[in-house]
Amino acid sequence: MSKKEWPLWEVFIRSKQGLSHKHAGSLRAADAEMAINNARDVYTRRSEGVSIWVVESANVVASDPSEAGPLFEPANSKAYRHPTFYDVPDGVSHM
Amino acid sequence: MKDLNINELDRKFQEKIDNEIKIEPKDYMPEAYRKTLIRQISQHAHSEIVGQLPEGNWVTRAPNLRRKAVLLAKIQDEAGHGLYLYSAVETLGADREETIDDLHSGKAKYSSIFNYPSLTWADMGMIGWLVDGAAIMNQVPLCRCSYGPYARAMVRVCKEESFHQRQGYEIVTKLATGTPEQKEMAQESLNRWWWPALMMFGPSDADSKHTAQSMKWKIKRHTNDELRQQFVDVTVPQAELIGLKVPDPDLKWNEETGHYEFGEINWNEFWQVVEGYGPCNKERVDARRKAKEDGAWVREAANAYAEKRAKRKAS
Ligand SMILES: [Fe+2]
Ligand SMILES: [Fe+2]
Numbered sequence: 001m002s003k004k005e006w007p008l009w010e011v012f013i014r015s016k017q018g019l020s021h022k023h024a025g026s027l028r029a030a031d032a033e034m035a036i037n038n039a040r041d042v043y044t045r046r047s048e049g050v051s052i053w054v055v056e057s058a059n060v061v062a063s064d065p066s067e068a069g070p071l072f073e074p075a076n077s078k079a080y081r082h083p084t085f086y087d088v089p090d091g092v093s094h095m
Numbered sequence: 096m097k098d099l100n101i102n103e104l105d106r107k108f109q110e111k112i113d114n115e116i117k118i119e120p121k122d123y124m125p126e127a128y129r130k131t132l133i134r135q136i137s138q139h140a141h142s143e144i145v146g147q148l149p150e151g152n153w154v155t156r157a158p159n160l161r162r163k164a165v166l167l168a169k170i171q172d173e174a175g176h177g178l179y180l181y182s183a184v185e186t187l188g189a190d191r192e193e194t195i196d197d198l199h200s201g202k203a204k205y206s207s208i209f210n211y212p213s214l215t216w217a218d219m220g221m222i223g224w225l226v227d228g229a230a231i232m233n234q235v236p237l238c239r240c241s242y243g244p245y246a247r248a249m250v251r252v253c254k255e256e257s258f259h260q261r262q263g264y265e266i267v268t269k270l271a272t273g274t275p276e277q278k279e280m281a282q283e284s285l286n287r288w289w290w291p292a293l294m295m296f297g298p299s300d301a302d303s304k305h306t307a308q309s310m311k312w313k314i315k316r317h318t319n320d321e322l323r324q325q326f327v328d329v330t331v332p333q334a335e336l337i338g339l340k341v342p343d344p345d346l347k348w349n350e351e352t353g354h355y356e357f358g359e360i361n362w363n364e365f366w367q368v369v370e371g372y373g374p375c376n377k378e379r380v381d382a383r384r385k386a387k388e389d390g391a392w393v394r395e396a397a398n399a400y401a402e403k404r405a406k407r408k409a410s
Pocket of ligand 2 (some may be wrong): 173230259
């Protein structure tokens with residue numbers, strides 16, 4: 001039996017040049033190099049990626065879902081941040 | 096959050112489910128929901144991993160290089176499916192290593208279909224066509240499962256599964272339209288796999304103790320019998336198209352319902368295999384246990400190497 005489990009890594013994949021990296025899933029690996037190799041084998045077997053980021057899951061800091069209300073509420077009351085908030089006369093184009 | 100009592104949390108949880116809002120790992124969930132998911136997803140993971148064994152049996156004897164490359168690619172996909180699912184189990188707070196040890200100790204179950212032996216090359220076709228076919232039928236609705244990580248894993252899995260079924264049907268078609276001996280091999284294989292494939296959908300609705308709760312939680316979207324019927328309805332015409340006979344004397348098309356009627360499943364056999372007395376239960380679990388034990392030194396060496404490199408970098 002192995003005493004110590006390999007750490008958990010989060011995998012982010014850029015599917016093609018011009019797009020940002022997107023979370024694909026997670027895996028276990030002894031170190032970063034192995035995490036990249038495993039991510040290649042697990043998440044890009046059908047040419048799903050041109051670039052891989054791996055981050056040890058322990059290093060990810062996440063917001064608390066039970067605080068989601070107060071955290072995101074300020075945005076809800078500011079409809080004027082959206083273009084649909086504004087009245088524009090009929091007939092105006094290119095706006 | 097602290098001033099909400101458990102009943103209130105449970106009510107809000109069910110409200111989210113009813114409104115089709117996905118549950119994510121750190122969200123509140125009732126313990127029973129968490130436990131049900133851990134059991135179901137880990138069983139599913141084990142099935143993907145154990146499912147590699149009957150096919151691994153034929154890699155070295157594939158009839159040509161194309162078939163061999165395809166079979167290897169399929170088996171590799173199944174390993175990936177296992178990995179996505181073990182990762183999903185981990186998001187629920189389950190320990191990955193313990194989950195795997197539960198399989199090895201016989202505490203955890205996996206799909207009973209993999210306790211049947213793969214005796215001929217035709218079985219590689221039959222597994223892809225019927226077993227992966229049944230798996231797809233089960234997995235497509237799971238893409239809409241209420242638990243986010245499970246649903247996302249299923250989306251990936253389903254994308255990959257479609258080639259599995261097609262390559263299997265291709266093998267079966269080649270044999271069924273080949274020499275009389277080849278056709279006989281395909282028919283004999285169908286005779287062995289048909290009923291176990293129907294059993295993959297689990298006990299009948301009357302005997303399925305988890306179904307009602309799982310449907311309320313939107314983990315499941317259809318009952319076992321509904322999915323089984325759907326499988327029979329789409330698979331029988333596929334068999335007929337290539338001249339194979341489904342081994343069920345009671346099978347007949349019902350014009351009124353628009354469904355096939357089919358014979359009674361041997362539930363005795365089903366429960367025996369589930370309880371560990373199928374033809375290959377011991378062989379399968381032994382193989383997995385041996386793989387873990389034989390690989391222990393590799394995992395330890397990788398840890399030691401990673402530690403040494405980290406130390407060198409720090410100094
Ligand atoms: Fe699979
Ligand atoms: Fe598959």
